[in-house]
Amino acid sequence: MSEAQIHQYMIGLGQQARSASRVIARASTAQKNRALLATAEALQAASEQLQVANALDLQAGRENGLDEAMLDRLALTPARIETMLEGLRQVAALDDPVGTIRDMKFMPSGIQVGRMRVPLGVIGIIYESRPNVTVEAASLCLKSGNACILRGGSESIHSNRAIAACLQQGLAAAGLPAEVVQVVETTDRAAVGSLIAMPEFVDVIVPRGGKGLIERISRDARVPVIKHLDGICHVYVDDRADLDKAEAICVNAKTHRYGVCNAMETLLVHRSVAAALLPRLAGRYAEKGVELRGCETTRAILPQALVASEEDWHTEYLAPILSVRVVDDMDAAIEHINCYSSQHTDAMVSEDYTRARRFLAEVDSSSVMINASTRFADGFEYGLGAEIGISTDKIHARGPVGLEGLTSEKYVVFGDGHVRQ
Amino acid sequence: MSEAQIHQYMIGLGQQARSASRVIARASTAQKNRALLATAEALQAASEQLQVANALDLQAGRENGLDEAMLDRLALTPARIETMLEGLRQVAALDDPVGTIRDMKFMPSGIQVGRMRVPLGVIGIIYESRPNVTVEAASLCLKSGNACILRGGSESIHSNRAIAACLQQGLAAAGLPAEVVQVVETTDRAAVGSLIAMPEFVDVIVPRGGKGLIERISRDARVPVIKHLDGICHVYVDDRADLDKAEAICVNAKTHRYGVCNAMETLLVHRSVAAALLPRLAGRYAEKGVELRGCETTRAILPQALVASEEDWHTEYLAPILSVRVVDDMDAAIEHINCYSSQHTDAMVSEDYTRARRFLAEVDSSSVMINASTRFADGFEYGLGAEIGISTDKIHARGPVGLEGLTSEKYVVFGDGHVRQ
Structure with missing residues (x-):
């Protein structure tokens, strides 16, 4: 594909994600949990296919000279697949933050004002090698009512596609649109450039990977980035x-x-x-x-x-x-x-x-x-149940980011015909 | 000044603001309130000088062909000065969000984890014509424990300098460093370009003005922007x-x-x-x-x-x-x-x-x-006590932004020699 075609392809993903984000934002907790648990079942049933797909990635990785540490991160062993299933069940068991209302108060004018927790919308995740991130990130975005676009490393493309197929089965079982979770199918780098420059379709980018990747993305992004740089x-x-x-x-x-x-x-x-x-x-x-x-x-x-x-x-x-x-x-x-x-x-x-x-x-x-x-300093140790990363930013979310960090708050106002004097 | 000199000048402001931000972040509520009330006294005492300085701006504005609406926004009438004083007293009366801790809980490991509200650090405010924004913005940043760099419009430079002098008196009366509030002295546009591109010294930019200004700043900023675009x-x-x-x-x-x-x-x-x-x-x-x-x-x-x-x-x-x-x-x-x-x-x-x-x-x-x-939809009507603007962003703060929106939360962890297993 030419760069222009890739850009068009990414815009298509963005439009579909925006549209799906409206559906997942109002999905019930039960429906979202059903999608998570059905995904776990689909992954379990597809365990062998996952390992076959992963073997293709590992073989290509060896041919391309990936070092042992990279190959290790890339490998989907039965134990790691079991960890993914366990992760999905844990996310299903977490409290749903969407729709919680806090601090509802009467004001002197007579209106009642509170703050409702709501999804961010569409989240773009850019990550390297570890295919289990596909499940982790998708499950956290889904539970927090967000659509996501996942851009994994080219070295794990076969594994990611196989995992995405299971996520699609999970979404379908819950009656949710397939576009709630989309995996970028092209391994071309231009896809990342498009993903981080579509503020009309993507609300926030979460890069997971080395410092070089994160610095590059932060520098070029036209969309807010929840980033994790050094831990000194x-x-x-x-x-x-x-x-x-x-x-x-x-x-x-x-x-x-x-x-x-x-x-x-x-x-x-x-x-x-x-x-x-x-x-x-x-x-x-x-x-x-x-x-x-x-x-x-x-x-x-x-x-x-x-x-x-x-x-x-x-x-x-x-x-x-x-x-x-x-x-x-x-x-x-x-x-x-x-x-x-x-x-x-x-x-x-x-x-x-x-x-x-x-x-x-x-x-x-x-x-x-x-x-x-x-x-x-870790989302599990802090009781968040899961984490999509640890933010070293100062606005929005600092430290381990769990479901709450993938949401924000809007104001809700109740009146009885109230007008401003 | 050449563009390079302006950039150096802005870096100097940034370094001083970063350093002052550490002092104001740990200032007591009483000390911050004293600075606010002393500023109100200084403004009241300087009421005539303010109007003299403002007359220079108005005269220059007329010569430069500003329209009546612009001139009206620029004018510092005795009533508007009174409103500024009242605003300072109101901000002093607001609860201090800094240091509040929520959700302190024991975890299975035995550590205790909670979230403490903390200042963002250094806030850059970019605004047009209305000189009363200088006081509003400075008072909200100060009360929320942030240092600020204020870049008002060139058309209100004399008024802003006169107001800044009063803010300096207020800070001095409370024993706080002058660099907690800095007004950009040059009216050159290059100063804005520098201010929005110093992530090492500025943590967030709040632009207040027309859509064109805000779009330009959002496009070029290398620092997070709390922005307010249309209200359709x-x-x-x-x-x-x-x-x-x-x-x-x-x-x-x-x-x-x-x-x-x-x-x-x-x-x-x-x-x-x-x-x-x-x-x-x-x-x-x-x-x-x-x-x-x-x-x-x-x-x-x-x-x-x-x-x-x-x-x-x-x-x-x-x-x-x-x-x-x-x-x-x-x-x-x-x-x-x-x-x-x-x-x-x-x-x-x-x-x-x-x-x-x-x-x-x-x-x-x-x-x-x-x-x-x-x-x-307004910070006062929602009980925030004041607002620095209304955010149309989806991350960090949505809607009217008051003191809380100028802070974020860090994790605090208490142990008794606890180590991770």
Whole structure:
């Protein structure tokens, strides 16, 4: 297809999505849940076909030289298919946010005003390699009353088509239009360019993938983007910390998983407890093979640590590396965090009540924690039931985005013939 | 100044605003209120200087050929200065949204998770002619804990500078940094281009002005924009309407004020009540000099109505003109609204309970009303206490935007040494 043809094709998808969004917006909770559960049944019945389609993607991936990590993300194993089914059942079990009304109040004029939660409309999802995102994203959009247009990676096109067929069966079983969930059939990059530049048909874009993809999309989008950039997360250990809690949290935040956005990348330690805490931590980190890079004071206590450069404070390692800085007090820690943090998740370990209140108020990150591991920054851990991503934006939704983040609120007004004076 | 110099100047404002935003974000409610009330005192004391500065703008405006409507919007009369003072006192009296925590809950892991309302950071306001916007916008940003950069029209530069001086006195009296409120000193258009393209220093842009200004800014902005485009508002009179209420609402929605975004532009009438209602309304509208443009059925009942073209359904008249269409039922009305409405405010007049529920759910506008005039769509009428504008966006904030719309929510997590398993 030529670029113009692709653009026309995308406009067609957009028009159909807009039209379907009106139907799904007013679908009942029961109808939406039926579509989710019927999709789970269809996926289960099609388990073998899914694996056949996935094998085509894996084979093409190997031929195209994808690395092992990419191939792993691409693979649809029986266990992963089971996880998709479980995910669909969980989303079906979540409360439906659409139509809830809050703060209904009488005004001096006599009108009654409240706010009703409503779907955003049409959501475009752009993602890479992992085909299970197709089900996750579609199920969250559907439950929140939105139509979606899914643009997966070209490397997973066969898997995505097979999954889309099951989603279509689910929608049909619930009497919902097929265009509630549409998968972009072309793997041409121009399709992304069109998708992010149709504000008349697409209300918001959620990119899921590497930083490069997200930066490119944010730069070029003509539609609002709910985006997730870096997770440069900090733990600050205060001199009023319980050092046993500090040790447990610092080990967990760094070593529970390395390649995740809510892992600690920089440890800040109050000067008074550095000599007591750092050697304990260094032993634990050495066991796990974590490389330490420290400021001058850190290296005076831990000579084995490498020198941390200015660039280290700016770096999301996503690896067994940790930068460590000794600070004079909580104010210095907050200053460091507000300067270098990516405003994703930052934590303090302290038993001090007043400092806890100040840390919560003064650290401007999407999750701020006291005496807990940064690894908790997650939609499931926060009780959202599911997440479509973690937003590092400041407007609309910050932090883990679940069903509520895929909706907004309109005003509803009840009167009895009221007119404005 | 050259374009490069202006860009450097704007970056300087941005850096200062970012730095000041950290201070105002954690200022106490008392401190913020003190700044607001001290500004009111300073404006009152400077009332004569304000009028002298304003006279310079008015004189320049006349020389530059501004029309009477523009000159009227530009004028700072003693009554308008009094309104500014009253506005400041009202904002001081509003509840402070910053720091409120909702939905604090224990999770199965043992952590406690809630959501804390926080300022957005730095807000850029771009507006035209009316210098009182300087005070309104600054007071709302300040109370919601945000720093702001204000870019008023070149035609009101003297007035804005005089007002800014009073705002500076207010901030100083409360011990807050001057850079919490900054007025762009250059009238060069390049300053706007810089302001909307500094995501590192500006978190959101609120343009207030004509559609052309807002479209231009939305197109070029590299920062999220809370925007207000058209208000093509509808009233649908159902066959189950109380026609007395319908008459009152239709007259009020169209004729209370013409040049406002929440005025009715299109009237939809159920076929069964058209013959009873339209002649009554036509008489009332004739008294007020409202021109009617109708569909064929309307013109069969009201031969004096002009022919409504397709373009009429798309038009925000902001004038004593009303387009009228007779529809078969509520579904046809909703279809018309979802096709032509600008999703600002739409109302139904009906006594039917089930239809009221459906209209509320199915009309996708920022305000949806039953038996009330569209003219109520307003921050004051909704009890927000003030408004920085009315958003026609779908993400973040829809409808009238008050203090809450200038904030977002972050997650706060309390633990006791909790780590993720």
